[in-house]
Structures are given as C-alpha cells and as structure tokens.
Amino acid sequence: AAGVIQSPRHLIKEKRETATLKCYPIPRHDTVYWYQQGPGQDPQFLISFYEKMQSDKGSIPDRFSAQQFSDYHSELNMSSLELGDSALYFCASSLSGAATNEKLFFGSGTQLSVL
Amino acid sequence: GNSVTQMEGPVTLSEEAFLTINCTYTATGYPSLFWYVQYPGEGLQLLLKATKADDKGSNKGFEATYRKETTSFHLEKGSVQVSDSAVYFCALSVPSGSARQLTFGSGTQLTVLP
Numbered sequence: 001a002a003g004v005i006q007s008p009r010h011l012i013k014e015k016r017e018t019a020t021l022k023c024y025p026i027p028r029h030d031t032v033y034w035y036q037q038g039p040g041q042d043p044q045f046l047i048s049f050y051e052k053m054q055s056d057k058g059s060i061p062d063r064f065s066a067q068q069f070s071d072y073h074s075e076l077n078m079s080s081l082e083l084g085d086s087a088l089y090f091c092a093s094s095l096s097g098a099a100t101n102e103k104l105f106f107g108s109g110t111q112l113s114v115l
Numbered sequence: 116g117n118s119v120t121q122m123e124g125p126v127t128l129s130e131e132a133f134l135t136i137n138c139t140y141t142a143t144g145y146p147s148l149f150w151y152v153q154y155p156g157e158g159l160q161l162l163l164k165a166t167k168a169d170d171k172g173s174n175k176g177f178e179a180t181y182r183k184e185t186t187s188f189h190l191e192k193g194s195v196q197v198s199d200s201a202v203y204f205c206a207l208s209v210p211s212g213s214a215r216q217l218t219f220g221s222g223t224q225l226t227v228l229p
Binding site: 004033035041042043044045048056058090092104105106107108109 | 151157158159160161204208216217218219220221222
C-alpha cells in the first residue's frame, strides 16, 4: 500500500539559505501535518492543512511557511535558515471527517542539516 | 493544555525480559492514546492505540490499557527481542474540529541486548 512520501530524504543547507520540503500524503487523505523533531527531542507540531486551508498552527517560526496544493501534497518552505533548524521534519496525513479515524500515517521524514 | 509524561530513558534490557514504559497524560476532553515506535533513521510508526477508557491496544506482543482513573497508558511486553530496540513515544490526540494533532511524550530509548 502507498505510504506518505517525503522528499528529499536528506538536505544540507548553509545558514541564511532557503529550503523546501515536500510531502505527498496517502491517496485520498485530505489532511496533512508537519512536525519537527530536533536531535534527541520529541516531535513538535508545526502546522496542519485540511482541504488546502490551514487548519491548525503550532510552534512554527515566522521564517517558515507552508501550503497544501490541489492534489493535497504539501510543501514546507523555510527561509533564513539557522543552525537550530537542523532537525528531522516529519509529514503525516489522515483522512479527516471520519469520527473513528484517529490514525495519522507518518512519512520517513526529511533530515535537514544546516551548516 | 494537553501534555504527556513518559518514563525517562534510556532503558536497557536483556532479551526475553519484561518491559514496562510508563506514560501518564493530562488532557481536556476525551483523548485518544497512542504508542509510536521510531527505529533508527526511520519515521514514526503507530504501534498501538486506544480510543476510550478501559480499551486495550495490542500489537506485536506489546499491550497498553487506557486507564482513565489514573490517566495512564503504560506500554508492556512480556518478552522483548533485540529487534524491539527503538525509541518509543506515547502520544495523545484530542479532536479539534476537522483537524487533529498529536501531543507527544519525550520518548524512551529502549535497547535490548542479546
């Protein structure tokens, strides 16, 4: 079965550069979530989208922005990168609207290293 | 607000030992509870879940029971294997309109020695 696909798998950037991370949800999933996991830390919720609209916002810096497209894939844009942005960025998807569906399906993550 | 408190690691066990990883939570409303596992270099994978009080989630020999009276969801396995070595995250979600987000615990690193 198709899973959540994230690209790239690894990304190396320098300070003050920009980065774009992509997430392709499971087919028919209409909700996408982004999480940031720093080294040795628990995942922190950044932002989520439902039907191409932002639905929830967590601890996402102002330097980051995200959007969901008509095919439901999502992109996380990160500007003015800082060393502290080095982390594993997870995307997850779900099919919203089903009251019994509490499952999120996670991608394998994009490891971002800022040098 | 919502929060999850997990037993601090790392935890090191010998193969076939009994495993318990404690997890307690604070939440508004009626949360669903989850255990996720993260193997080295990989993404989070749902291990098991429980959506209401007294539910028992189980998978791959792991079990956890949703205890509303103690606000706990402890993870147990009777006989661990080397392949169980990973980081385990307890998490909860409380529905918020059409969007849901997970609140994670800090994770517990488990190492199983042969």
